[in-house]
Amino acid sequence: MNSDDVSVLLVDDHAIWRGGVRSLLEDTEFAVVGEAASGEEALERVRELRPRLVLLDIRMAGGDGLDTLQALKREFPQTSVVMLTTYDNPTYMSRAVAGGAAGYLLKGVERDDLLTALRAVAGGESLLRPEDLSRSLRGVSENAAGSADLIEPLTDREQEVLRLLSTGMNNRDIAAVLFIAESTVKTHVEHIIGKLGVSDRVQAAVWAARHGLAPETA
DSSP states (O other), rough: TTTSSEEEEEEEEHHHHHHHHHHHHHHHEEEEEEHHHHHHHHHEEEEEEHHHHEESSEEEHHHHHHHHHHHHHHHHHTSSEEEEOOOOHHHHHHHHHHHHHSSEEETTOHHHHHHHHHHHTTTTTTOOOOOHHHHTHHHHOOOOOOSSSOOOOOOHHHHHHHHHHHTTTHHHHHHHHSSOOOOHHHHHHHHHHHHTOOHHHHHHHHHHHTOOOOOOEE
C-alpha cells in the first residue's frame, strides 16, 4: 500500500461479495486493508486498522448495518462510511445520511461508477444528488446544541458556504453564487469539515441541519 492510497474496510456477511469488491478495487488507489462479516467485527477491525473509508452493507446476519454505522461514527467521526446495499429505499437512505454516511450506493454498481463515487468521497465531494440530500435532511431534527462543541468557530464566510453546501451545491456552484474562486470554496469546505469534526460534506450538511443553519427544505 502506497502512502497516497486510500485504505478501505469491507463490511458484509457474504464473503463472495467482499471478494468481488476487493477484485474491483485491485490496481486502483483504494487499498482493501481488511474485511468484516458483522457489525461487531467491523468495529473491532476499524479500531485495529483505522481505515479512511468503510464500505458497509445494511442488512447483515450479524446485525443491522445502520446501527453499526452510528456506532462507527460515534467512535470514529472522521472515518468516511459509504453504504453499499441492495435496497433502493429512500427511508434507508435518509437514515443512513442522518446516521453519518457519506453516501449510499446500490450493489451491482458498475466498476467505473463505484470508483468515481469513492473518489468523490475521498476528495470531499458529495455522492448524493441535491434532491436526495434535501429529502434526507428533512428527517434530521434540530437539537438544542449551539456551536460550543466546535473546535474553532466558523467565520461568516464559512457559514455562508455551509448553508449553500447544505442545499447540495458543488464547489463550482457555490463559487458562482459567492463570486469567489472555486479553489477558495474548496479551502473553506476543508476548514468547515475540520472545525465541525466530521468526515465529509454530507455530514457537514447534517450538522448544519441539526444546528439550524441549513436552509428550510420544501
